Amino acid sequence: MGVKAHLGESLHWTRERPDVAAILAAALGMAVPVLLGATSGHLQLGLAAGLGALLARGVGMRGGARDKIGALAKMFAAVMSASAAAALIAGHRGWTDVGIVALAGLAATIGGYSHPLAVATGRFIVILVISLSTMENGGPRAAIFALLLSGALWTSLVAFGLGSLLRPAGWSSDRASEPDRTASSARKYRRWIASLKTLAGWQFALRLVPSLAAAGVLRAAWPDHHLLWIAVTVAILCQRSLEPIPTRTMQRSVGAAVGVAATALLLGRLLPGWGLALLAGALAAFGSWLRAQNYLMYTASMTLLIILLLSAGALIEVGTLIDRLLATLIGAALVLAANMAVAKISNHRVGYAS
Numbered sequence: 001m002g003v004k005a006h007l008g009e010s011l012h013w014t015r016e017r018p019d020v021a022a023i024l025a026a027a028l029g030m031a032v033p034v035l036l037g038a039t040s041g042h043l044q045l046g047l048a049a050g051l052g053a054l055l056a057r058g059v060g061m062r063g064g065a066r067d068k069i070g071a072l073a074k075m076f077a078a079v080m081s082a083s084a085a086a087a088l089i090a091g092h093r094g095w096t097d098v099g100i101v102a103l104a105g106l107a108a109t110i111g112g113y114s115h116p117l118a119v120a121t122g123r124f125i126v127i128l129v130i131s132l133s134t135m136e137n138g139g140p141r142a143a144i145f146a147l148l149l150s151g152a153l154w155t156s157l158v159a160f161g162l163g164s165l166l167r168p169a170g171w172s173s174d175r176a177s178e179p180d181r182t183a184s185s186a187r188k189y190r191r192w193i194a195s196l197k198t199l200a201g202w203q204f205a206l207r208l209v210p211s212l213a214a215a216g217v218l219r220a221a222w223p224d225h226h227l228l229w230i231a232v233t234v235a236i237l238c239q240r241s242l243e244p245i246p247t248r249t250m251q252r253s254v255g256a257a258v259g260v261a262a263t264a265l266l267l268g269r270l271l272p273g274w275g276l277a278l279l280a281g282a283l284a285a286f287g288s289w290l291r292a293q294n295y296l297m298y299t300a301s302m303t304l305l306i307i308l309l310l311s312a313g314a315l316i317e318v319g320t321l322i323d324r325l326l327a328t329l330i331g332a333a334l335v336l337a338a339n340m341a342v343a344k345i346s347n348h349r350v351g352y353a354s
Contacts, residue, residue, distance in 0.1 A: 030285075034047060034277040037050075049150055078123040233330075237253060
């Protein structure tokens with residue numbers, strides 16, 4: 001597929017029926033923690049809980065009760081392990097970036113064991129970097145860890161309840177998307193070990209690790225700038241499936257840049273706490289609807305929401321926005337370069353696609 005075709009597909013809008021349950025769950029899951037933090041005089045803590053809500057969006061809404069409970073358990077395992085790891089490595093200068101690279105590389109490698117583990121480790125990588133961004137903004141790490149979990153718990157309960165109330169049983173079960181669901185552990189292990197003897201088994205790590213390492217080097221070279229956002233961008237854009245210039249990567253890259261630019265319009269002045277809660281809830285709801293309509297605009301709305309949650313309620317300065325816009329472009333360039341390099345080496349062979 002050529003660049004022109006990619007661009008056309010990136011801008012294409014689909015017409016999916018609005019998922020009312022998901023939209024309401026996203027809005028309530030996000031707005032309530034932020035509003036509680038604002039009204040209690042602890043807006044920064046409310047935003048941290050809102051970040052936990054963002055990390056758990058959509059979990060606990062699909063399939064029957066067993067599927068929902070299983071999805072919740074996997075999500076909490078990812079949030080707990082990633083945020084705990086972030087708390088351990090935060091604030092150690094260069095060693096923090098080494099920790100990001102090592103943990104992300106390990107997660108990328110073991111994720112090839114099975115489809116559920118691929119999904120869980122992908123979520124772990126994103127949560128690790130975003131949690132670290134929150135903790136480096138200041139505040140007690142233990143409190144932020146607890147708030148991330150509480151926000152995730154709240155939005156999951158809302159999603160579980162609304163999903164059960166507003167959807168018929170068995171709505172959009174994920175079973176069909178897990179081809180190895182019934183495979184034995186021994187079979188999965190043999191397949192995973194066999195994959196590690198080939199380039200395909202390492203292709204995700206070979207793209208993710210150098211990109212995160214480059215992000216760490218750039219952050220160390222310019223410590224006065226907000227370049228941890230490069231790692232955030234890489235974690236979001238770099239996916240397990242490999243394609244030189246995938247449509248989703250283009251959509252994420254352009255959408256992330258649009259989201260950062262839009263921040264100047266919506267967050268260029270200090271908003272009251274209730275205003276931030278309303279904006280956060282609206283962005284979460286809008287993003288839930290956009291995900292099935294246009295992934296580029298979905299990424300833009302989620303990027304804006306992440307920046308809002310990481311702002312700690314403070315005014316976002318122009319310099320910070322410029323740093324994050326440049327970091328977004330650098331992160332996207334790193335991912336695209338890594339994709340093309342590994343695809344060329346492996347002659348477009350892919351590993352386990354998530």
